[in-house]
Amino acid sequence: MFKNPSLPPAAPERALILTYAPPGVRGGLAAMLALDDAVANILRSTREPMLVQMRLTWWHDALTKLDAAPPPAEPVLQALASDVLPFGIEGAQLARLVEGWEALSEGDPCEAGVRVGYAVGRGGALFALAARLLGDARFDTAGAGQGWALADLARNLADPAAAAAARAEAETALVPALARRWPGSLRSLGALAHLAAMDLRTPAAQPLPAATPGRVARLAWHRLTGR
Template identity: 55%
Template sequence: MYSTDNPERALVATYAPVERRRALLALLALDDVLAEVPRTTNEPALGQMRLIWWRDALTALDSAAPPAQPVLRAVANDVLRHDVTGAKLGEIPDGWAVLIETEDLDEAAMREYARLRGAVLFDSAGMALGGGDIPLAQAGEGWALADLARNLSVSDAAARAAGLARPLLTQALSRKWPVRLRALGAMAHIARMDLDTGWDRPVALGAPRRVARLGWHRLTGR
């Protein structure tokens, strides 16, 4: 269900506590499947309908059994038992919808997308992993904006997203992360390394220097 084709994301998953790892994998799988909507939809109205379906399906998990959909079943079985609600997760599709509904992706729209996608995902993952005194919303927003920067075709917009991401990631990574949240900290480090590479240049996934940096975070929380 969760793609491990990206060696760094596969590595990061091993940083999560074993007994809660499936929750993190389910949330990442949810984000992956939602990411496919704007990538594969040419008609905005159709994309909006697909995201509304996901929002409603996630919200319904609070009161009904999941349908025969692998990601929803994983969320229901592995995430909601950690006091995360389907209604909260239902905000993540609304974040992706910003990219479909907004013709001019200005700073306000980018921040709204980052809040609904990144902050909600990281806050929910943090709760599922056991919580901690870390600015997860900032880390999540920076992570989402860095990902956006690397996937926008318009250079001005990509540079704007990267500029918004950097201070958020810097502030979030200025703290020592507790062991149970270091998978999320590693995701934030990956986002910052991607930005350091340059939003318009290919990333050398699994390069020794990148893996070493992630390993240092796992050991020290820095």
Template identity: 50%
Template sequence: MPVANPERALALSYAPMEARGALEALLALDDALALLLRTTREPALGQLRLAWWREALARLDREAAPAEPVLTAIAGEVLTRGVRGEALVPIVHGWEVLIEEEVLDRAALQRFGEGRGQLFVAAGAAVGASPGDPLLAAGQGWALADLSRNLRGSAEAESAQVLAVPLLDEAAAGRWSRNGRALGALVHLARLDLRAEGEPPVGAPHRVGRLLWHRLTGR
């Protein structure tokens, strides 16, 4: 989902002002990794490029960020809020599953969701979410729902959706804390995306209304 998407921009506006940059930086990291996979044809090259990201993120804990915009933003916005670069490495491992596995069976999809879903755990720490916010389920469900839409029409897409739905339902069942509501809004968008026939109608009144209700109530 691109940063320019108005629904994502609305969801990000629910984060505390001082933490909004951190959430934007983390989603930009996820976008960069997604772009890497879309533009890499050779698996071996993809693994090398992902290894560079893993090492670069871990080095942020002991060295200044290199002249790379995403890493600079991570160092300036995320690490300054108590999140370590090493904690972001599992996100890369999650994306790496798509290169390592020729067939995305249930176990591979679960590994993907668990790894990429750590983005929500890091984001929750950065925005000051409550310990009661369902960050693990939310992150895994969001990651799998997004993957299922990008694999649309395949058996793997159906499997990813089957795994995503109960996780997203769990994440949407309770009341999100005020600081965590930006992440809860992303959960609701993912659920709406899975229910849409064809391309999701971004900006449709029922979608925006759902986000506004979540902002007011946390549900």
């Protein structure tokens, strides 16, 4: 399904974007993104469908159990328990992020419905929960989150037709989301969406640039203006 067996996030840009979050919840946002990275790497590095499903199920169950028991000795789960759950977000709600990846693992990304289920379950849910954590759940982050997820999918699918469709859907979702002015509390999420839009402008055959002056300047402008 994926052409890259493992694709870690661009660490300098991720670190920069996290500084846009209010200090008191910065660790929680980092933990949410680390959760997404951990689940993403299951699909990127595992070729056996049964093993993929087993590992996704493990994460889903482990997240749900955070509501009733201390976390096991797993760094991401411990970070979520200490930095996210105290802000009123439940483990069962975090488990829904896994369901977005399950939609992709169980279906064919050439099908529009599969891509929608993935985008809503991964990006839409992640941005919505992150907005709650960051203190402004009323701001509509759905398009930005879905576009962010689809942009990542577009660059990593091995099937050219599915990748092209995901790219078009990402562009459609991101245009109105990034035409808005983002509130200061949510500019870390807006920056992730802007980063996704910049990624889409890089040809799929080329590696993504990381922390170039132009990209950093665009992110800094968003932090300053919300645009």
